[in-house]
Amino acid sequence: MWFLGWKGESGFSASSTAEQVTQGIDGHGLTAIVTGATSGLGLETTRVLALRGVHVVMAVRNVESGTKVKETILKEIPSAKIDVMELDLCSMASVRKFASDYISSERPLNILMYNSYYAYGQSKLANILHAKELTRRFKEEGVEITANALHPGSIITNILRYHGYINAVANMVGKYLLKNVQQGAATQCYVALHPQVKGISGEYFMDSNKATPTHLANDSELAKKLWEFSVSLTNQK
């Protein structure tokens, strides 16, 4: 539980903030592309990486909001190096198609019984599988690039804004039970910058420590299928 502050091997816990896990680290010379940078975890990740000297490219679907966020961060960190680029992420429909074709035996899901929570979970499973397959391919090609996946924890952000009563309950009790945004952005800042993670690839992190994902995430055949499926979708365009 984050509020107990148990530290893992890294020396950090679920209650560590993004500023704490990157304390003293010099990110000058590095470039990070942050998606969803206009709000919640993406915004705090952008702010803290910029604070550490990283050149941050905010990849946002709304350039106007992105520019406003950039200006706000620049007021706090005048030396920050931030660019804004337009990027619309893929739709849930692609993930649903993959899930129904390849993992429906584990999680019944079909077009008539759409469940947004299953679909959301499967989109996160796809993130982990993607990092694993990317790692396998980098190794096969002898490329020194790493790819990892992570779970930021449960954080009060705008994420539940379309889920009326759940959002209301989360906002009411969340401040006592969930992480705040500064804690929620910690794991991605840790994985992006901390020397402990240098050279580590294909792993899954939680609370700024290595963690074990669901068994499906370790299915290398599924990871390959996801890769091929993604290529087939993007080649069609």
Ligand SMILES: NC(=O)c1ccc[n+]([C@@H]2O[C@H](COP(=O)([O-])OP(=O)(O)OC[C@H]3O[C@@H](n4cnc5c(N)ncnc54)[C@H](OP(=O)(O)O)[C@@H]3O)[C@@H](O)[C@H]2O)c1
């Ligand atoms: N909060 C949690 O408890 C939690 C837990 C686990 C994982 N996560 C993951 O962490 C990430 C950030 O979540 P958050 O809690 O920070 O949510 P958030 O406050 O709602 O922020 C979501 C961000 O994603 C952007 N976005 C949404 N759809 C997009 C699209 N189609 N193309 C490009 N950008 C898009 C939004 O941009 P606009 O400003 O244009 O809407 C916003 O900047 C998400 O992937 C979420 O699934 C969050």
